[in-house]
Amino acid sequence: MAHNADANRAAKRWLWLLVIPWIAMIWVPSYNKVEPQLGGFPFFYWYQLFWVLASAIITAIVYFKTKTRSNSGASAGDAR
Template identity: 55%
Template sequence: MENGSVERHGARRLWYLLLLVPFIATLWVPFYAGPDPKLGGIPFFYWYQFLWVILSAVLTAVVYFATK
């Protein structure tokens, strides 16, 4: 019984690892600093960042529901 709850708690904590992804994706700049591929004339550097605002919100929501 005690063990079950500890394990469940541990498994829940693994979900938190998802929260690391936005850090890697946006703080490692060489990954997205370039102009290509462009989207409707908008350089990669810009649309990638806007995309990650949405993706990070989605990831946070996933963690929220998974650990609720």
Template identity: 40%
Template sequence: MIIPMLVLITSLFNSDGPRLFGMPFFYWFQFVFVAVGVLCTWIVYVMTKDKPTTERPDRLSVDELDEGDVK
């Protein structure tokens, strides 16, 4: 949660330099955080894609689901 919070504190990176390929620091720093966020999401996905979400499988049928009927 620290990395997403750093993006919200714009006073930490509100500057023009150093420039990267002519792009001010303010913009390319935010693009770096987008890439870091995508990388973190991908790592979590790869590490958890084969794990079951619960200990026991869900055995509810369609008839047991709440359809929002008001009695």
């Protein structure tokens, strides 16, 4: 039981990674500019596109680090 509580605490620490993209996108003055351009796109647009991709990667990392391992240890009798 104590091991399960420690695992839950460790899993909750990974959830803090999800705050990074939120802060990056909510703080508009940090990216509300035209320069530097990348491929002809103003900074405002490619910065947001970058965070779409980065958020997907961060979400995947958090998912795999926090998903329960009990599903992988299910017995054969539970399968349908």
